Structure formats: structure tokens, C-alpha cells
Amino acid sequence: MLTETEAVENIQTILEINQGRTLKKLIYVLIESHPELLVKLESQNQKLFHVYNEYFDLTVILLDKLIVVIEQTTWVIKENAILSSVWIIEYAKSLLSLDGYIETITKSIIDTFKPNSTIHLNPECSIILYHQVKVLKRLIQEVDGVKETLRSQFYEEFLYYLTVSSINNKDMTCDPIREIILKTLEHIIKEITQRPFSLQTTKQSINLSDSSS
Incomplete structure (x- = not known):
């Protein structure tokens, strides 16, 4: 409902309730609950990690959707409007767990393409990857120091795991978003x-295989 373009002005009003404090609480929960939940799972049962992974994937998807919705609100000129994509990123930058959040997104992307990865990019996993690369690209672009930190931590992984062949070997079955994923990955890899x-x-290899089938 919140992405219906004809309701942009109403969306803006809803999101700006209490000067955006409610929205800040949501963003806080998405990012700051990440390390707390991880510690709890580590102290309990390793089998629960799949629950953590599912939860984390959902936080990334929701964060990406929030950014899109907030960007849509700028389509309507409103006096004293406070929301923008810059606003949400600036608030995220103030959160202590943002670095760990970015690191977890990055590790998940790397795990998808590393040698012997068992992750199959079915439509569900492709959609998760789509949101992951979009959020990571945004944070690399807009948060100072992220690019340098990721370069120091994951340079070799990006260089040797995220190669043309490793990405080509992943059969992304969700065609409508495949090109966006590839373009965004390309940008991230160049930056790191x-x-x-x-x-x-x-892309050419995929198209050739599609046409021959």
C-alpha cells in the first residue's frame, strides 16, 4: 500500500508522524537488533541461525523498501517536509551497529558466489540478493568510510570470489531483476x-543459453 504512487502525499504524512520519530524507531530496530539477536542465538542453539538469517534478510528488504518509499515522498512538494533518502541514511549513520550490519550484508553476498557455495538463486533468493546489493551500494555511496572499510576487510574475497565466471555460474531464475542485480554488483565490485x-x-552468456534452450 505504501508504494502506491497516487497516495504519495498521504504516505508522506504517515511517515512524518511525530517528526519522523516513529520511523526512526523502526530503522533503529532493523539495524540495532542485529547484534543483540546474534548474541542470543550464539548462546542458545546453532540450529536457530537459520531463523536469524531469515530475520536479517527481512530487515534488509524492509530497509530497502523504506528508502524507496521515502524517495517517492519527494515527488510531492510539501512545506516543512523532513523526509528524504539523505535523512534516513544520516540517521542510520548515527547507529552503533551500522558497521556490523553492513559487514553481514557483505558476507552474505560473498557467500552466495564463493567457490563451492550451495546457495541456489531461486526466485526467493534472487529477490533477497536484489535488496542486499541495492542497500550495500547505497551505503557505500552515502556513508563515509564504508568503501575503505570493506576494501580492507574483504578485498581478496571481492577479487577472487566475485568473478565474472562465479557470477555467471549462478543461474538467477528471477529474470525481471537479474539485470539490476548484475549492474549493481558490477558497481560494488569496481568500488571495492x-x-x-x-x-x-x-549477460551475454545468459542470453545465449536462454536462446538455445
Whole structure:
């Protein structure tokens, strides 16, 4: 409902209730609950980690959708409007757990493409990856130091795991968002490795395989 374009002005009013404090609480829960939940699971049962992973994936999806919705509110000029994508990122930057949140997103993306990965990019997993790469790209672009931190922590993983062949070997079955995922991944990899990188080969290979089937 919140993404219906004809209701943008109403969306803006809802999200700005209490000067955006309610929205801040939601963002706080999405990002700050991540380490607390992880500690609880580590102290209980390893089998519960799949629950944590599902929860974390949902927080990334919701955060991405919130950013999209907030950007839509800028379509309507409203006096004293407070919301913007800059507003949500600036608030996220103030949260202590943001670095760990970004690190977890990055690890999940790397795990998808690393050698011997058993992750199959069915439609559900492709959609999760779609939101992950969008959020990571946004944070790399708008939060100072993220790119440098990820480069120091994951440079070799990006260089040797996220290759054209490893990405090409993943059969993304969700066609409508495949190109967006590839373009966004391409941008992220270039930013982290500081090297030329193109997934044009990947797209061509997929198209050829599709046409031959």
C-alpha cells in the first residue's frame, strides 16, 4: 500500500508522524537488533541461525523498501517536509551497529558466489540478493568510510570470489531483476577492488543459453 504512487502525499504524512520519530524507531530496530539477536542465538542453539538469517534478510528488504518509499515522498512538494533518502541514511549513520550490519550484508553476498557455495538463486533468493546489493551500494555511496572499510576487510574475497565466471555460474531464475542485480554488483565490485570490471560477458552468456534452450 505504501508504494502506491497516487497516495504519495498521504504516505508522506504517515511517515512524518511525530517528526519522523516513529520511523526512526523502526530503522533503529532493523539495524540495532542485529547484534543483540546474534548474541542470543550464539548462546542458545546453532540450529536457530537459520531463523536469524531469515530475520536479517527481512530487515534488509524492509530497509530497502523504506528508502524507496521515502524517495517517492519527494515527488510531492510539501512545506516543512523532513523526509528524504539523505535523512534516513544520516540517521542510520548515527547507529552503533551500522558497521556490523553492513559487514553481514557483505558476507552474505560473498557467500552466495564463493567457490563451492550451495546457495541456489531461486526466485526467493534472487529477490533477497536484489535488496542486499541495492542497500550495500547505497551505503557505500552515502556513508563515509564504508568503501575503505570493506576494501580492507574483504578485498581478496571481492577479487577472487566475485568473478565474472562465479557470477555467471549462478543461474538467477528471477529474470525481471537479474539485470539490476548484475549492474549493481558490477558497481560494488569496481568500488571495492578499484579495478575495471564488467559483467557484460555474464549477460551475454545468459542470453545465449536462454536462446538455445
